[in-house]
Amino acid sequence: MHKVHHIKCKTDNCYIVESEGNAILVDTGSGEFYDVVAKECRKYNLRLIVLTHVHFDHAENAAKLSEEFDVPVAFNKSDEELFDDYDAQPLMSYGLIGRIVLGLSLKVLRETKVRKPEKIVYISDGDDLSSYGIDAKVIALPGHTDGSIGVDVDGQSLLVGDALDNWISPATGHLYNNIENLKESAKKIRSLGDRTIYYGHGNPTANKFKLLK
Ligand SMILES: [Zn+2]
Numbered sequence: 001m002h003k004v005h006h007i008k009c010k011t012d013n014c015y016i017v018e019s020e021g022n023a024i025l026v027d028t029g030s031g032e033f034y035d036v037v038a039k040e041c042r043k044y045n046l047r048l049i050v051l052t053h054v055h056f057d058h059a060e061n062a063a064k065l066s067e068e069f070d071v072p073v074a075f076n077k078s079d080e081e082l083f084d085d086y087d088a089q090p091l092m093s094y095g096l097i098g099r100i101v102l103g104l105s106l107k108v109l110r111e112t113k114v115r116k117p118e119k120i121v122y123i124s125d126g127d128d129l130s131s132y133g134i135d136a137k138v139i140a141l142p143g144h145t146d147g148s149i150g151v152d153v154d155g156q157s158l159l160v161g162d163a164l165d166n167w168i169s170p171a172t173g174h175l176y177n178n179i180e181n182l183k184e185s186a187k188k189i190r191s192l193g194d195r196t197i198y199y200g201h202g203n204p205t206a207n208k209f210k211l212l213k
Helices: 031-041 062-069 077-083 095-111 179-191
Strands: 003-009 012-019 022-026 046-050 073-075 120-122 136-140 149-153 157-161 196-199
Touching: 003 031, 003 196, 012 031, 012 157, 012 196, 022 031, 031 062, 046 062, 062 073, 073 077
Parallel strands: 022 046, 046 073, 073 120, 157 196
Antiparallel strands: 003 012, 012 022, 136 149, 149 157
16 A cells, blocks of 8 residues: 655655655756655655656656665656756647646756766666555656656556646646647557656646537
8 A cells, every 4th residue: 555645846846755765756846845844755765756747746746866865866868868957848738727727837947957966776667666665556647748757656556747637627738839739648648547646837637627619
């Protein structure tokens, strides 16, 4: 049995997934929340940091946490270019919510340089995280970024990063680099059936959300 602990960083979410004395951190928040996230991590035997994708609000604390806790950072290689350059995969949006969120985040996405960690584990679709003590699988969810991934824990809890979001109501993520891939990823999530969905932004829900057609 596992537990998902929510770390709220204003509008951004990080999660600690804990099982029988082991823990992984999924996403790390932006720099201003370092102390909040580190304090939570100190309560557990942290084995790994996983990034759902490499945007500052998910990845900015990764390198520093990796050093403090002496654990590697796992992410998909297709996002590696984003450590140096957000513009390598520029974001677009759909709908009013998308326009507002993108408008508020674009400047800081461009200006924040996310430091690349030294200890890296590349992860991709189907990878098993059980060697870190958590019964979880990596699921490729490209579209928001090329290397976006989800973490499926025990076939019960699915952490989706920004493939979906729940700003006001749960929906296909409003920001994308590739809309066709994003739509496919949202369908893939839905096809997994019964799960609790943990979003990068917004509160968890059942696997019911507005699918962008
Ligand atoms: Zn993002």
